[in-house]
Amino acid sequence: MDGNQISRWDELIRPGMVHGSLYSDEAIFKEEMEKIWFTTWVYIGHESEVPEKNDFVTKSLGPMPVLMVRDSNGKIQLLLNRCPHRGNAVCVQEQGNRARFTCPYHSWTFSNTGDLINYAFPEGYEGVDKSKLGLGKVARVASYRGFVFGSMAAEGPTLEEHLGGAIRTIDQLCDNSPTGEIEINAGYLKHRTRANWKFILENECDGYHPAFVHSSIFSVSSSAIGDLYGDKAVAVTRAFGNGHTEVDPRPEFRRRDAPMSWFGTTSERLPEYTKQMNEAYGDRRAREIMIDGTPHVMIFPNLFIAEIQLFVIQPISVNESIQHSTAIQFKGAPDINRRLRQQTMGSVGPAGFLLADDTEMYERNQRGLEIREPEYLFLKRGEHRERRDEDGYLIGHSTDDLPSREIWKHYRSMMEAT
Amino acid sequence: MTTDIQENEGPDILKEWVGKGRVYEKTFNPELYHEVQQFIFREARLQDIHDYDAWEALWTDNALYWVPANGTDTDPERQMSLIYDNRSRIALRIRQLKTGRRHSQTPPSQLARVISNFEFLTSSNDDIKVMCNVQIFETNLRGDTMWAARNEYTLRRIDGVLKMAYKKVVLINNNKAIYTLSFLV
């Protein structure tokens, strides 16, 4: 490209300002699918959702459904549910257990490793190489501590390179389980949202809105979340690069120095869990873990770990998305798991005390963009107080637009790549 | 020969959706039918007009309000539900709505619901168990939405007055992605 010419992206994404069409232009949405969703590592599901051999569950990669399978060898496969013959679905069940998938149209049968085993009336296929007619697959599959990601790009950074500093947050989450493992086994709420996926993405580490959007629930319950996002809060926002962002309330929890304060309770009220944690990690380390609590991290582009909940953001079209949400469960810790579920059910999903109102905001934002002026969204809050932490990551006040700015920086680098 | 249960559950493949093990009452008590229907019509009206206090007063002290997800007879103690409120959480839901800052209900949804297909279930004690179907038309800032559900109630007579001890709302599309549902369903 001509070096003097101002690129389209210079126009659309200015320092601290982004153009409204980025959320509403169908051509840009299509481009995002190719350059982001079908390129980068996308979170698919958790290994615990397919605990047994031959288990499968329907997940998604962007708007595209994906079968996450534990194959007959125990290996996780991400298969594309499109019959290589004429495109029919080889499986219409959401989940189940089966070693083979048979297409109902002409009865081609596939193993759960994706290979074509046989087709009906095989005399008609003389000289055809079956090995070339298997199910499509997500090009690369990798997992980290049970979190399964897929990338449609055959080559590119490894999953660990992609996660970078955000690995700490996944470790932090898993360490809160006395077995070091989390489980996803309570099923998902699916919240249809008439808004572009990036409004959801940017909101997840937006610490500016809770005091207003969630004031209704904060004012009638004893929730302590509100304190984390006040003007006086000592929590920080952090950008790990690669579009990953977090709100890190650990400074606040360390100041309080009280185990389980992050969860609005005390060790005494969770004696069994506390005992398990002490046994697993030793009293000192267990205490540290139970003070810090679980992370609040948005792993670009679609995995949001919100302390005790897991959200998967799915883009459907330029102005339609689905938020999939569920409770995180600590493997082998029944003492705390019921509370994790109960609290999650109260907060998230279409009827949730929190998410119904977040989602109302996304939808109003989306409609707002149909109004022509001003053309740009203003994301400069806290630009003057950005700084680097000891690891070199950019941090800001918990109410700053730093996460949005850093998401857009990464977004631009992906969209500009050729 | 079909038993009552087979007749009511339909084929195996549907059990996830219509539920299991419900036994419908064969005797008919016109007075009770009328009374229960009037009670549920009133409940519907209080929901439609957002009369939160009057609606809350319909509940017993140990009530359960349940809107499952991903099926009919899921285990709410293991699986995520859209709503799984005990009495104190019902009260919290109402308090939130009454702040006037529950944004997804500000302005409130405009609603009209139609309730039909009342059938009693057999009950082994004094509780009254009744099923009905409901369709709800909602319009709000986003647009128009149609909801449909099978409702199951346990009603209890306390000091001569009917109260709701249990209300289960099984949205027909509860395995699909659904829009925000923040009015009282």
Ligand code: FES
């Ligand atoms: S489309 Fe699948 S076998 Fe023909």
Ligand SMILES: [Fe+2]
């Ligand atoms: Fe929020």
